[in-house]
Amino acid sequence: MKQSVIDPLNNTVDDPTRPTELVLGGQSYTTITETVADIALEQKTPKAWYVAFAFFASLTGVLFLMIGYLIVTGVGVWGLNNPVSWGWAIVNFVFWVGIGHAGTLISAILFLLRQKWRTSINRFAEAMTIFAVVCAGLFPAIHVGRIWLVHWLFPIPNYQAMWPNFRSPLLWDVFAVGTYALVSLLFWYTGMVPDLATLRDRAKGRVRQIIYGTLAIGWRGSHRHWHRYEKAYLLLAGLATPLVLSVHSVVSFDFATSQLPGWHTSIFPPYFVAGAVFSGFAMVGTVLIPARQWFGLKHLITLHHLDNMNKIILATGSIVGFAYATEFFIAWYGGNPYESFAFVNRAFGPYAWAYWTMVTCNVVTPQLFWFKKIRTNIKVMWVMYIFVNIGMWFERFVITVTSLSRDFLPSSWAYYKPTLIDILTFVGSFGLFFTLFLLFVRFLPVIAMAEVKTVMPIADLAGDENRPAGDYHGDIHPKRRKGDK
Amino acid sequence: MSEIKNTGDRQYWRSIAELTGSEVSRRHADNEFPGGIAPPAGDFSRRRFLQIMSASVALGSLAGCRWPEERIIPFASRPEGMTPGTPLAFATAMELGPVAQALVATSYDGRPIKVDGNPDFHLSGGGSSAMAQASVLDLYDPDRSRGIVRRQGGESPATWDDFAAFADSRFGGNLDGVALLTEVGSSPSHWEMLERATRRGARLYYWEPVCRINEIRGAQQAFGQPAKTVLDVSQAQVIVDFDANLLQDHPTALRNTRQFVDARDPESGHMNRLYCFENSYSITGGMADHRFPTPARDIGFTLWALAAELVFGQGLELPSAAGIDHANLRKWRNHPAGGKHIAALASDLMTHRGQSLLLAGMRQEPAVHTLIHVLNTALGNVGRAISYLPLRLPAIGDIKELAEELNRGRVNTLVLLGGNPVHDAPVDLDFAAAMMRAQERIHLSTHDNATSRAATWHLNRAHYLESWGDATAWDDTHLSVQPLIEPLFAGKTGLELLSLIVDDTPRTSYQIVRDGFHRRGGGRGPAPTNDGRFEKRWREFIHNGFMADSATAPSPLPLAGAAIEEPGAGGDLSARNLEISFTLDQSIYDGRFANNAWLQETPDFMTKLTWDNAALIGPATADELGVKHGDLLSLEYGGRQREIVAYILPGQAKYSVTVTLGYGREDTGRVGSGAGFNVYPLRTWDALNHGDGLRITNTGRSYPLATTQDHHAIDASGAAETQRRVSSLVREANLDDYTTDPEVIAHAGLHHPALKSLWKEFDYPGYKWGKAIDLNKCTGCNACVVSCQAENNVAVVGKDEVSRGREMSWLRLDRYFKGDMDDPEVVTQPVGCVQCELAPCEQVCPVAATVHSDEGLNTMVYNRCVGTRYCSNNCPYKVRRFNWFNNFEDLTDTERLVLNPDVTVRARGVIEKCSYCTQRIEAARVAARVAGRKIEDGDITTACQQACPAGAIVFGDLNDPESRVSKLREKNRGYDLLAFLNIKPRTFYLAKIRNPNPKIASSALHGEQSGGHGNQSGGH
Secondary structure: OOOOOOOOOOOOOOOOOOOOOOOOOOHHHHHHHHHHHHHOOOOOOOHHHHHHHHHHHHHHHHHHHHHHHHHOOOHEEEEEEEEOOHHHHHHHHHHHHHHHHHHHHHHHHHOOOOHHHHHHHHHHHHHHHHHHHHHHHHHHHOOOHHHHHHHHOOOOOOOOOOOOOOOOOOHHHHHHHHHHHHHHHHHHHHHHHHHHHHHHHHHOHHHHHHHHHHOOOOOOOOHHHHHHHHHHHHHHHHHHHHHHHHHHHHHHHHHHHHOOOOOOOOHHHHHHHHHHOOOOHHHHHHHHHHHHHHHOOOOOOOOOHHHHHHHHHHHHHHHHHHHHHHHHHHHHOOOHHHHHHHHHHHHHHOOOOHHHHHHHHHHHHHHHOOOOHHHOOHHHHHHHHHHHHHHHHHHHHHHHHHHHOOOOOHHHHHOOOOOOOHHHHHHHHHHHHHHHHHHHHOOOOOOOHHHHHOOOHHOOOOOOOOOOOOOOOOOHHHHHHHHHH | OOOOOOOHHHOOOHHHHOOOOOOOHHHHHHOOOOOOOOOOOOOOHHHHHHHHHHHHHHHHEEOOEEEOOOOOOOOOOOOOOOOOOOOOOEHHHHHOOOEEEEEEEEOOEEEEEEEOOOOOOOOOOOOOOOOHHHHHHHHHOOOOOOOEEEEEEEEEEEEEEHHHHHHHOOOOOOOEEEEEOOOOOOHHHHHHHHHHHHHHOEEEEEOOOOOOOHHHHHHHHHHOOOOOEEOHHOOOOOOEEEOOOOOOOOOOOHHHHHHHOOOHHHHEEEEEEEEEEEEEOOOOHHHHHEEEEEEEEHHHHHHHHHHHHHHHHOOOOHHHHOOOOOHHHHHOOHHHHHOOHHHHHHHHHHOOOOOOEEEOOOOOHHHHHHHHHHHHHOOOOOOOEEEEEOOOOOOEEEEEHHHHOOOOHOEEEEEEOOOOHHHHOOOHHHHHHOOOOOEEEEEEOOOOOOOOOOOEEEEEOOOOOHHOOOEOOOOEEEEEOOOOOOOOOOOOOOOHHHHHHOOOOOOOHHHHHHHHHHOOOOOOOOOOOHHHHHHHHHHHHHOOEOOOOOOOOOOOOOOOOOOOOOOOOOOOOOOOOEEEEEEOOOEOOOOOOOOHHHHOOOOOOOOOOOOOEEEOOOHHHHHHHOOOOEEEEEEEEOOOOEEEEEEEEOOOOOOEEHHHHHOOOOOOOOOOOOOOOOOOOHHHEEEEEEEEEEEEEEEEEEEEEEOOOOOOOOOOOHHHHHHHHHHOOOOOOHHHHHHHOOOHOOOHOOOOOOOOOOOOOOOOOOOEEEEEEEEOOOOOHHHHHHHHHOOOOOOOOOOOOHHHOOOOOOEEEEEEEEEEOOOOEEEEEOOOOOOOOHHHHHHHOOOOOOEOOOOOOOEEHHHHOOOOOOOHHHHHOOOOOOOOOOOOOOHHHHHHHOOOOOOOOOOOOOOOOOOOOOHHHHHHHHHHHHHOEEEEEEEEOOOOHHHHHOEEEEEEEEOOOOOHHHHHHHHEEEEEOOOHHOOOOHHHOEEEEEEEEEHHHOOOHHHHHHHOOOOOOOOO
């Protein structure tokens, strides 16, 4: 490397004359395969994994206990009341859906934009997307009054011979989140097929061979396979890209198309999408940093990756901050006294504590990422990710609850407080998220081996200036793949 | 029956052997309806109910719709005039203290489910009170006494036969040493029976926790004879209410309300004017053009100051027999209690001589009433707005005298006809101990309460909907009381108990009332059984519920001239010498409705408090005392001490603390136990209504209050915003401003761009239902709220849920204060679903569970609802209610009987809301189709409209230009709530118009205090 690097793992120094190296530590194809595949196949499961799994699995148990209690007793076990008919369940839904954004953004949009650095984090991010969407999908389903009839939200034949109401944003949600979950899952799985085949080939036990073999759906690495695979991947990326923007836009319609002051704002779709990317990246970072530490992936998930992510957080965080300001400006400029009060009430009413928590976490915190020292300091950035996560949860809380608690007629105003059941359900959803995540890191290829290999210097086609290093798309040389095997 | 042990809430007969396991039960089984129904253990079973139901329907239908004979036959074939599933209405009457209300009760397949005012009776005009509305639930109170208990040594169940045998041997025609303690009722038969008892040597006493005796005594002082005050509010242009609560606590409050609001027609350019002096905000104070917060004690001072001002400031001549010394009177001129505006008030009264009305309340001393009578006479109001009905008081003692007699050992048998004096008698009488001096203590009561437990006999009393009886309306009109159902728990009436005691051959109450009716018609002896003309009159009486033209004509009474006692000046009220004021509760009266879940959950008009009472303290006083809303206070009064929670109520008179009676009884039952604070232990004989010397200390603890509005403390920015919004939500103007600029109301709303639709809207070719709510008429009496609850099976959720903001009421009364919090104006606004034409709820429901009908109803399809609650979020009026739990799960089998079968009982997890009483619309549609015509205006009356004594709610077809609602729609006072949202609500409001005295309104002080309501109406 040309630049004088004290830390061999620091690749964040920009040298405009050379592409940044995305895989460090003199890795070869073999070492990469071994690093990643061994996590799933060879490494003895760390004790810490068992401890963590026991803990989060218990939390998942709590989640399902809470859901059971809810179903048996009624939605009244939550702290909801008459003006505030949506509380933590919807806040959590939007929060988790938002988190689910980073994965597809990284996989699809960054893929289409040829951002090579995405390769080592996209598997993580996509897995996180899936798990976040699982958590998200749980909440709207359990928050309805008659959970046993929730299938009426789907346009399926029923004895009432009735369609759902296509005018309702909640129905749009069903389609938007459903499509997103499906496409994300397909995208994740499709991208994983070559790696699953690697695991299949390296697996020792019979059971594992069968399972990985089944999941690898007969992948043999032939030209035709690669050809089909890359076409499919590209198509799915194209399909997923609008979804990244549409899901949270549609989720924001739940609020924006209603007429509640504080919800009825046309800025919501872009503001929600930016917020979702913001929170999604923060959550990817939150889980990525410990994972790269514990599973020895610092060579693959380098500081440069984190630095880039932090830049995105800075950008989207600034958009979010700008959106907050715009909302206030329009509330004043629009001249609607009900809307202006909704915003004054957010900042100075009974929920001011939540509002200012949100502002501190979402507007102030990311601005620190202007400083490279902070962008590249692992510990500091992890703390900041946590702040962003908290802030983004509060953003949804502020939007949902403060607007509802004080709407048009002051006679209906009320304060909303969650109950223990609310809190445990939310905490339990983290249990579910991390349980799934722990299973993922234990049993699946946590890094897209095949993709990472394409961004290594040895994958570069020397001397061809029209081929920037790592642009593997449609371009994998059979010779190199042979070496891989 | 009691051999079957009551082991739990729900016990059904598992076998006939179990039922007939005891001797007692066997006797009942042999004789299917032994003068009532032997209750099975635990809850009343459905099957048993059906037996009674069929029996009583058959009974009723023997000759049309009445009960001419007490014979019961099985319901084997359907009698004529009775269609299963079709409700029947029966006239009856309910007594509440000395006040009887003529009612019509609706019976569904033999079970009464709804009570309304008798529309043919002039004192109700179809309107009713919240208590009358809720009284039907008391019938099904699961905690009602199920039988007779003999408490001698131990406690053993008994039967009416046992008691009859006991009475026979104990009384046997001689009632010496017997004392009868009665509630103050109006039933002529009751008083006749009591007089028969006195003729046999018994002595009579009365006790009524809240009593109108001061009014009667005041008239006695003024006129030398007791008299009732009868009002004709329509004749009064200027009304001054001294703590009388004319529109709610007065015996003819329903008619007063109607007449009062009818004389406030702003379109005519002429309105009456109401001044109100009171310590706590009443609904009358809320309707007043000028309200002056005045401690209850100072009302007398104020009245004297007014009299002095009238005489010396305005030159009013007092009649010669006024009993007032002019020199004494002069001292009262400019007394501070009169306030700044007394001269303006006096001048207004002088201008309207003969067209004014002064009225004092039952909590005021007799002398205050005497002066009121004198002033009314001097102002020439007597015979117009106020007149007098002489009253013959029986020889009767009060409870203090009874306690003395008991303590002297002169009573060996005490018969208590209803009431619960052990709990609610003045604490200094120590009635519980005095009562034990009597050897036999017989208590007739609907509940086995504290007095019953102190008695040797507890006798099970029938509810009025199970009873034959009669009553007297305030103008002496004779009312009939008829049962709609056999006594569910074999109770008997007071008449029947008295008959057991005084009659040689005990009669049923049916016979007693019939005999009395016969005698009052000029007959002698028992009523004939085969006199066709008598029978016709009798049936007419029962059918109509009242005897037409039986009212006594008021007679002019000359003033007697006795000197009127001046109010004695007590020490100045201060934070260390507070006034305590006891009032009856607007929900549970004196506590007799404490086990009525509907009333417990009905928010108080002013405090919006449910399930509790509180010590009402004004903001300034609270600041001085260092008391916050919800603090638990220790009240020390007369050496006694009770804890009660503080409620900071705007408009409460300074240094006056109001507590309402009836709460906090430990043995109330499964509904009312634990609700509120018992203040009877602070109430002494000398200060039944109010007294000073109260001291308050803050215990430092707090107590959760469940209110349906302002669920939580409102911060400064929220309070300021509320003040900004109120004038556009609840619009009002002063009469002068309105007359000058009739469009003033339209300008009071939010200014917005023209409202346009993006598509062609549906134009409703058929009926187009709409509702008008006239805020100028609405007093906030809650009758509509309870009526809606009864009609629509609205669930009761309890204090905890209310405090979470989960009350289920389909119709609520929003109440806002305006201006200075120590002397605010108040406005009230009934809000139910307004049935928007472009309903925001409908667009957001993902399963199309709330859809629009072609008549404009925003209908709720319960069985389609999955409960996303999105509709509720998008409803700008927040009138949608969600069933957070299964709200009907805990209803006992008896309570379930009150449910209206025409209205779905909502499941857990669905949204519900006002339906414009769609079941009544459908019933009218069926009737109109059968008759082959269109539904006409007036065919449909919604439950709220039916109950409203003020006629503030009008429902009808907006497509019919002749309908009342269409005509109201055209008034320039009409406005839509939140019209700028372009959701086109079908319910519209008519603005409130106040008629302040220009002299007072223009005074700088008041202008400042009231926030200049004249200016607000100019828009903003």
